[in-house]
Amino acid sequence: MRIRSVTTRLAVPLVIVGLLAAGCATGDDIPAEGEATLGTSNDINPRDVSELRDGGNLRLALSALPQNWNALHTDGNDADLGALMKATMPRAFTTDAAANLSVNTDYFTDVELTGTDPQQVTYTINPEAVWSDGTPISWEDIQSQAAALSGADTAFLIANNSGFDRVEKVERGVDDKQAVITFDQHYADWRGQFAGNSFLFPKSVTATAEAFNGSLVDAAGPSAGPFIVESVDRAQGRVVLARSPHWWGDTPKLDTITFSVLDAAAMLPALQNNEIDAVGLADRDELKTARNTPGIAIRRAPGASWSHLTFNGAPGSILADQGVRVAISKAIDRQGIANALQNGMVQEPKPLNNHIYLSGQKGYQDNSLGFDPTAAAAELDALGWTLNGDVREKDGQRLEIRDVMPVQDQWVQIGQIIQQNLAQIGVKLIIETKPGQGFFTEHIMPGNFDVGQWSWVGDPFPLSSLTQIYGYNPDDLQGNYGRIGSPELNALIEQTISELDPDRAIELANDVDRKVFEEGHSLPLMQSPGNIAARDTLANFGAPGLASYDYTKIGFLK
Incomplete structure (x- = not known):
């Protein structure tokens, strides 16, 4: 299942996030470690519980408080809530x-x-x-x-x-x-x-x-984990988890886990000021700053988060024409975006070329349409979008599209690169930033965008998201916020999720992925670097890769 995130950083280390199948680079930018690929490693400072002190408060950051504490509800399908739930709710x-x-x-x-x-x-x-x-x-x-x-x-x-x-x-x-x-x-x-x-x-x-x-709009309900939600302070933007008195398993080492809502730009300073204990690193400058901060360790391992663009193809929208969406996709230099944002963070920045599988994961292959601005311009010409000055027009309408994104420097930088790319083919991109609180419920879910930027956070079950995001049922959108699809794509998805042979399911999933690219449904950009800055005394926590945390064993060294 995919859950949403407004951040390009690893803002919530409790979520399985931050994948890039690359390792070290030269110089001081990246910790000198061997090359890492998905499914090979994690970096959590593993320690026996006998080495940990009893008690303590793990302090982490959130982008926003939950809109609905029901993670099964469309308003609760986000990474911030997932971070809270993983310490409190059952999983099989x-x-x-x-x-x-x-x-x-x-x-x-x-x-x-x-x-x-x-x-x-x-x-x-x-x-x-x-x-x-x-x-x-x-x-x-x-x-x-x-x-x-x-x-x-x-x-x-x-x-x-x-x-x-x-x-x-x-x-x-x-x-x-x-x-x-x-x-x-x-x-x-x-x-x-x-x-x-x-x-x-x-x-x-x-x-x-x-x-x-x-029932869970205002507060969490009954849970069943080593921790429970003890308090929610909406004025301060703070959630405190405490040991559950009803927990039947091993006693947690921590007393509490405190989540504080912080702007993206405030997260690393909060770590430096000893206000939080771990945070994902968004860019090269943050990585250098964290490495130079006493008492802070860099933990790196691939995870399962990636940035992308979703197109709004709803009837009447400016991108309702599949041909226009595909042409715009071909005009976006995703390798250039990866170079600009991840140089110094990973050894070889690369775009993500699959919607379903991540680089290093079994099944991953390049199904993308490629970067071809010349073809993109010719396709727009053929569709009747002709240049009038710097911007194309058709039937009196200018080809201007609104790119709606969370307020974060990295999203804006991505938008600016795309803005430059699309200007070369006569498409005007207008950047609109929105607060993290209410980003999905107020803008993306209602379809109030032409292009939307956010991250998807995956898990080891990629086929479970095919219907959720790429299937199209006008009466049950689930995560298909761009309202794009076709009977052919639905049929491919149905065939794929019905296949119990794992190897055949992978083949079919890549057929789905090719069709998703051809529909101009969305455009994956890049996987997130697996860099987390954590207090060096924090154990059994950090960059988990695809591993799940044992919340009873997270704690601080004696």
Whole structure:
């Protein structure tokens, strides 16, 4: 599942973010380490818990407070909330740096594919697992969530159906602590339905559309992790997580985790001033500054975050014509963007050339249309967009497009490079910056943009996002904010997510990716460098790669 982020930096190290399949460069810009690729490493200062002191407060930064504490809701589908939820909510699997899966035994004693015709998955819940209000976690929570995300009732404003539209039924197993999911169509990414960026919520949140959409708008509900949400201070922009008194697993070393809302430009100074303990690094200057700050260590490992452009192809929009979107895509120098923003951060800056797989991940290949401004200009000519001075016109309308982005220097720099690229073919780009708070709910989700810039944050289950982002259903947009798609693309997605053979699924996913490029749906730009600055006494935390954190083992050295 993909979740949204307004930042190009690793603003929230609790989220699996920050991938670039490159390693060291010469000089002082990059730590002298071997080349890293996705799925090979992490860098978290691993220490035995005996080396850590009891207690302490881990201080981190957020871009904004959650718009909705329900991460399954379309308003809650963002990286800031994901960072909070991963310490508080159940997930079925943990992962290592290579994205190998292990059942998360804090919550489930077994998760098993118990049939393929029909496909059937059996979840056996840990007998000790309870929600923070004391209610046992049961098969009914799984049944209720499956129904809510099925799409059968469009009053549920879901972020992603996560394959539950393919579920025929969820039944009680041998007791209330076992759920048996039966599919009426195969679902390739079944392991990701309650894992990665997807969480299990209590049935009190998912039982009705009213509860799903509105019960967690103002505050978090029942949780089931080593930490609970202790307080939310909206005036100060602060969320405090504390040890859960209902937690049945290993006792956390930390007492609290505090998240403070900070502007992007304030994050590194906050680390230097001992106000937070870790932050992602956005550019070469920040990397140099962090390396020269006493008591700060640079931790680097690939993750799964990337910047991109989404085009608005809704009927009546200036980019409704697929040919115009494709021409603009070809005119954008993505290698130039990577060079400008990542030189000195990685060894060989490269653009990302796939929507589904990341560089270094099995399945990754270059399906892009390439940089060809000459072809782009010719295609716009053929579509009737003719130059009138510096800007093209058609039927009295100027080819001017609004690029809506969060307020952050790196996004603006990307926009300025694109602005220069498009000026060469007679397209005027207007840069509009918006605050992180409300960026998606007020601008992107309503379609109030021509081009939108933000980051997607992935997990080890890339196929689960195909319907979410690239499938097109006008009555159920989920994450397809550009409202772009086709019956052909929908059919390819359907074939891909129905394929249980992993190698064949990869082949089909790349067919989907080629079609996404051809539709002019969106344009991946670059993966984020895996550079995190952290207090050198902080252990079992930093750049996790594709590994999941054990929140009970994060802490500070004695």
